[in-house]
Amino acid sequence: MSNLLRAEFFKLFKSKAFYVCCLCMIGSSIILIFTYKLLAMMYTPEMLNAMTEQMAGSGLAVSGTEMFMTDYTMVTILPLSFTGNTFQLLIAIFTAIFVAGEYSCGAMKAIASRGYSRVSIFASKFLTTAIAADLLVIVGLITTMIFAVIVFGFGEVPDGFALDLFKLLLVQFVLNLGVSSLFVAISTVVRNMGGCIAITIGISSFLPLVLSLADLIIGKILPESTLSISSYWIVQVIAENATFDFTSTLLTKGLITGILYTLFSFLIGAVAFKARDIN
Amino acid sequence: MEYALQTKDLVKVYPGSYAVHHVNMNIARGDIYGFIGKNGAGKTTLMRLVSGLAKPTSGSIELFGSTDLSKQRKRLGCMIENPGLYPGMTAQQNLEVFRKVLGIAEKEVVEEMLETVGLSDVGNKKVKKYSLGMKQRLGIAVALLGHPDFLVLDEPINGLDPSGIKDVRNLLLKLCREKQITIFLSSHILGELSKIANRYGIIKNGKLIDEFTKEELDLRCRRCLKIELEQMGNALKVLETDLGITNYDVLPSNTLRVFERLEDASMINATLVRSNNLVKSIALSGQDLEGYFMDMIGGADE
Ligand SMILES: Nc1ncnc2c1ncn2[C@@H]1O[C@H](COP(=O)(O)OP(=O)(O)OP(=O)(O)O)[C@@H](O)[C@H]1O
Ligand SMILES: [Mg+2]
Numbered sequence: 001m002s003n004l005l006r007a008e009f010f011k012l013f014k015s016k017a018f019y020v021c022c023l024c025m026i027g028s029s030i031i032l033i034f035t036y037k038l039l040a041m042m043y044t045p046e047m048l049n050a051m052t053e054q055m056a057g058s059g060l061a062v063s064g065t066e067m068f069m070t071d072y073t074m075v076t077i078l079p080l081s082f083t084g085n086t087f088q089l090l091i092a093i094f095t096a097i098f099v100a101g102e103y104s105c106g107a108m109k110a111i112a113s114r115g116y117s118r119v120s121i122f123a124s125k126f127l128t129t130a131i132a133a134d135l136l137v138i139v140g141l142i143t144t145m146i147f148a149v150i151v152f153g154f155g156e157v158p159d160g161f162a163l164d165l166f167k168l169l170l171v172q173f174v175l176n177l178g179v180s181s182l183f184v185a186i187s188t189v190v191r192n193m194g195g196c197i198a199i200t201i202g203i204s205s206f207l208p209l210v211l212s213l214a215d216l217i218i219g220k221i222l223p224e225s226t227l228s229i230s231s232y233w234i235v236q237v238i239a240e241n242a243t244f245d246f247t248s249t250l251l252t253k254g255l256i257t258g259i260l261y262t263l264f265s266f267l268i269g270a271v272a273f274k275a276r277d278i279n
Numbered sequence: 280m281e282y283a284l285q286t287k288d289l290v291k292v293y294p295g296s297y298a299v300h301h302v303n304m305n306i307a308r309g310d311i312y313g314f315i316g317k318n319g320a321g322k323t324t325l326m327r328l329v330s331g332l333a334k335p336t337s338g339s340i341e342l343f344g345s346t347d348l349s350k351q352r353k354r355l356g357c358m359i360e361n362p363g364l365y366p367g368m369t370a371q372q373n374l375e376v377f378r379k380v381l382g383i384a385e386k387e388v389v390e391e392m393l394e395t396v397g398l399s400d401v402g403n404k405k406v407k408k409y410s411l412g413m414k415q416r417l418g419i420a421v422a423l424l425g426h427p428d429f430l431v432l433d434e435p436i437n438g439l440d441p442s443g444i445k446d447v448r449n450l451l452l453k454l455c456r457e458k459q460i461t462i463f464l465s466s467h468i469l470g471e472l473s474k475i476a477n478r479y480g481i482i483k484n485g486k487l488i489d490e491f492t493k494e495e496l497d498l499r500c501r502r503c504l505k506i507e508l509e510q511m512g513n514a515l516k517v518l519e520t521d522l523g524i525t526n527y528d529v530l531p532s533n534t535l536r537v538f539e540r541l542e543d544a545s546m547i548n549a550t551l552v553r554s555n556n557l558v559k560s561i562a563l564s565g566q567d568l569e570g571y572f573m574d575m576i577g578g579a580d581e
Contacts, residue, residue: 007379011365014372106363110421111380113330113359113431115352277333 004116004124012132017097021090022139028086029143036072036080037151073155074148078165081144082172082242085204085235091133091176092183092204096196098132099125099187108278118274126184126266133180134173141169164244171241171254178234178261185269208233234261281308282344283429283461284329289338291324291485298324300485301338306463306478308343308428311455313476314465315572321485322465323360326433329463330357342429356427358435362418366407370398370417373406374424381425392420397446411438419447423454430454432464436471444468448475473568483576500566503536504544509557517554522547533559 012018102108102125112121158164187196211230218227230236234257241254284306291299298321306312316322327333329340331352342351364373374389393402396416406414415438422430430451436444452475454460466472472479479496481489491499508514511533518524518537524547526538540547541563548561566574 003380003382007376010372010376010379011368014368016367105366106361107365107376108363109330109332109359110357110363110377110418112332113352113355113357114380114425115331115349115355116380117349277327279332 001116001120001124004111004120005127007111008124008128012098012128015098017094017101018132021094021136024090025087025136025140026143028090029081029140030147032081032086033077033144033147033151036077040072072148072152074145074152075155075157075161077148077152078141078144079168079242079244081140082168083239085238087137087140087176088179088235088238089200089204090136091180092200093197094132094136095129095180095183096187096193096200098129099184100191100193100196103191103278104193112278119270122188122270122273123266125188126181126269129184130177130180130262133176137172137176158244161244164246167246167251168241168244171246171251171258172238174255174258174262175234175238175241176258178258178265179238181262181265181269182234185265185272188269189272204235208236232257234258282306283308283310283342284463285341285344286325286329287339287341289325289328289340290336291321291328291333292336297485299328299335302482302485302487304480304487304490306461308461309455309459310478311451311462311476312464313472313479314463314482315469315472315479315568316465316482317576320482322482323433324485325482326357326359326431326463326465330355330359330431332359354428355431356422356425356429357431358418358422359431359433362414362421364406364414364417364421367405369403369405370409370420371402373417374420377421377424383425388424392424395423395450396420397443412440412443415439416443416447419450426458428460430460430462430464432462434466435464436466436468444471451475469569469572470567479568481572481575489575496568496571497541498538500568500571501538502541502563502565502567503538504541504547504561505564506535506537506547506551506561507559508533508535508551509559512556513554514551514556517551517556518547521550521554 108121112118183196183200186199190196190199208230211233214229215227218225218229231240237254237257240250243250282305284304286302286304289299289302289304290297300321302325304325314322314325324333328335329342331348339346340348342348343354345351365376368376370393371389374392378386378388390399390402393399396419398413398416398420401409401413406417409417415435419432419435422432436447439447448471451462451464455462462475464472464475473493473496477493479489479491479493480487496502506514511529514535515529518527518535522540524537524539528536528538530536537547544561544563548558551558
């Protein structure tokens, strides 16, 4: 297993896809900062809030109304960098290339025929991708911090900032681990790079819709139920947890969601990898 | 006898077809086993079962006399169907990955392997820029990493140029001779296979229809040295007493057919000439593996 991990890390740091995704991370973080700068220059908070109400009125869901404020500083922007789904999309694309690509080129055969157990091969792949995903998040965060400080300044540090920051990073790392696990499982089942990327795009654009529909149907069938499936969709949970105002329920839900996605994905991926022949 | 591989009633079913049909195969240690069969006969499938890439539907596999396959598979080096390489990496980096996978401490093995397969001067070129034959060579290098005791090579000379084929042949023969490595290889190039293998198996529609040694093949094909003499003289006596050859027959017009010591043509020639039996011609003749194979499976399917 440690041999496999060593090989996986060697591959990770030799993989062009990883560096390209890092660059995309840096690029999108910088663009985000300048978007906020533009917003702050062009609109007053009143105008933005009016717009938000209009959008809410038209039925479009907007996660977190506090997105629209104009007193941006590094401290206030940091949590916002987790909203939107750039991180998840990049993690998904990287995973498709790193995991499914291994099947496409046939290298998985050369590894799997050397007597390693299927589970240990899958686990090493899983772990490496998870670490790569969190590295990508760190790259995005650091870029955001640097550029936010340059553009807006550091900002006033509120009481308990260190603890809040710790909570934010913890829950976001765990949730992004869930995202990477989910896509490792998908890549292991699909085993085809193009297919994986297509599914990724499908998931990020259609799944929220499908889940909302499911909520509506549940509401129709069980009018008393407060169950909302879509609120457990990991991207949704990530957006909810992109804040410094943690309630313990929010934090717990975030951590549990992340851990469940990770465990389930590991299970599904490992079983799929063990059961099927390698072509 | 010690076996590297034994399969018992091995079966692999794909939806709608038997890719491997109750195969009982035995490969002794030190053998070079040539595996022959038409496209779709089941060669690759059987090799995938042996290497653990596919699971048998039923039946069992023993490697080195043991059923603890994941342990024994650490002694395997495989290249199945195509060399599994990372196209975005150089040859060195590819070998480096597998060096790590196998936990080999010595970094020099990477260069050694490149040297062995003749890729030293293109070792830092990306594999996606390699030709088919270069990839094939690198695939063999990957299979050879870690000094396996048992090589499973599916069409290893596919795509190699004539000198590449010769290199691989010499390499395999050397490995077998010097390190007693067992080799299980398939190929459609039967002429080449017959220069390497000492045992053969023929698979047809998933069934192992025949297994034979090189000697048996020679016998069955009645491979012989055809010796044409100026005149008979005391040639038969020389054959029997000086050379110890008893397995021969005599054809009309001063021609002998010798069925043993087929590799010793020049020696037989020299001995005959020394005893004043002038040799007009001496040549190997008879059916070869290809002809035999065509006879075995080429005919109408049952
Ligand atoms: N993954 C698979 N799914 C379904 N059928 C398969 C699969 N792999 C192989 N087969 C079938 O099993 C049979 C044997 O195929 P195999 O690849 O072992 O043949 P082969 O002897 O290696 O042929 P070739 O000389 O063309 O390489 C074929 O009929 C093939 O269609
Ligand atoms: Mg084949």
